Amino acid sequence: MTIREFVLKLWENDPNGSTSExxxxxxxxxxxxNFRADGWDLPEDITPESYADAxxxxxxxxxxxxxxxxxxxxxxxxxxxxxxxxxxxxxRDLAPCSEQAFFDAYAAAHQxxxxxxxxxxxxxxxx
Numbered sequence: 001m002t003i004r005e006f007v008l009k010l011w012e013n014d015p016n017g018s019t020s021e022x023x024x025x026x027x028x029x030x031x032x033x034n035f036r037a038d039g040w041d042l043p044e045d046i047t048p049e050s051y052a053d054a055x056x057x058x059x060x061x062x063x064x065x066x067x068x069x070x071x072x073x074x075x076x077x078x079x080x081x082x083x084x085x086x087x088x089x090x091x092r093d094l095a096p097c098s099e100q101a102f103f104d105a106y107a108a109a110h111q112x113x114x115x116x117x118x119x120x121x122x123x124x125x126x127x
Contacts (some may be wrong), residue, residue, distance in 0.1 A: 007054040021035050022059050028052040065103040069123040075099045077127065078120040082106055086113055 001009075022030075035042055044105035063075040079087070090105055097105075103120075110118035119125055 001041070001043050002053045004057075006046065007051065007058060008050045011058050013057075013059050023055040024050045025049065025052055025054050028055070051053065063099060065100045067103070067121045067125070068107065069121075071123065071125065073103075073125055075103060078103060078118075081119055083110065083113070114119050 014121065025048050028051045032042070032046065032048055040071060044056075060076060064072045065075045066072055086109055087106065090102065090109055094102060094105055107118045107121035110121075119127075
């Protein structure tokens with residue numbers, strides 16, 4: 001089993017609903033120590049770093065925000081459609097903030113700058 005397969009199995013069976021939370025190295029170390037103590041079959045090459053990296057990749061892939069119409073959209077896909085200059089200007093002004101707050105601020109700034117709705121913020125976004 002690969003590290004990603006192991007993490008996917010955990011992800012799909014997460015009883016605590018913590019799949020939207022990024023993992024730090026201390027948590028990864030603790031998790032792996034607990035898994036080993038409980039006799040879990042772990043990938044041979046797993047390290048706290050590789051475990052946290054694989055977990056955080058899944059968090060990023062599944063990170064969603066809700067647009068102004070109540071539609072959930074993939075945050076990273078929306079970021080890829082953002083105007084680079086506008087996105088960077090907002091990041092300088094707003095950081096640190098949540099992904100939802102950034103998405104909302106970007107959608108408003110996009111409307112103001114370009115005179116049109118940001119595609120992921122539409123009622124029926126088209127990708």
